[in-house]
Amino acid sequence: MEHTDKLGKVKVNKLLISLSIPSIIGMLAISIYHIADTIFIGYGVGTMAIAGVAVALPLLMTLNVFGHAIGIGGASIISRALGAKQNDKANTTLNNLVSVIIIINFIIYSIAYLNLRFF
Numbered sequence: 001m002e003h004t005d006k007l008g009k010v011k012v013n014k015l016l017i018s019l020s021i022p023s024i025i026g027m028l029a030i031s032i033y034h035i036a037d038t039i040f041i042g043y044g045v046g047t048m049a050i051a052g053v054a055v056a057l058p059l060l061m062t063l064n065v066f067g068h069a070i071g072i073g074g075a076s077i078i079s080r081a082l083g084a085k086q087n088d089k090a091n092t093t094l095n096n097l098v099s100v101i102i103i104i105n106f107i108i109y110s111i112a113y114l115n116l117r118f119f
Contacts, residue, residue, distance in 0.1 A: 006018075008083070030064070034053075034057065034060075037053060038050055038053050041053055059108070059112055062108060063104075063105055063108055066101070066104050066105075066108070067101055070097055070100055070101055070104070071097065071101075074093055074094070074096075074097040077089075077090075077093050078090045078093050078094060081093060
């Protein structure tokens with residue numbers, strides 16, 4: 001069975017679990033990274049450095065929110081295109097999504113870099 005054929009032939013419960021596991025693992029990895037980062041910075045540098053991490057965390061979460069929003073919307077378009085057997089549209093959408101995420105990250109990082117004194 002091809003990977004795209006799962007959407008029409010596998011039970012919804014099994015499909016939901018198998019497709020949500022990568023997202024869960026990704027979010028768990030990001031959370032563990034932030035916790036470990038805070039612990040190592042706290043031990044290595046001190047409490048002022050933890051304050052710096054606390055200030056930077058909302059910026060990272062903003063990037064995550066944009067990524068998730070674009071990813072969820074794009075997944076809907078890609079799913080419908082694959083269901084309609086429009087593989088070219090699905091590939092084009094994926095390429096556009098990656099480009100948009102890179103551009104948004106560049107814009108947010110540029111704004112943050114230009115306002116470093118504020119942070």
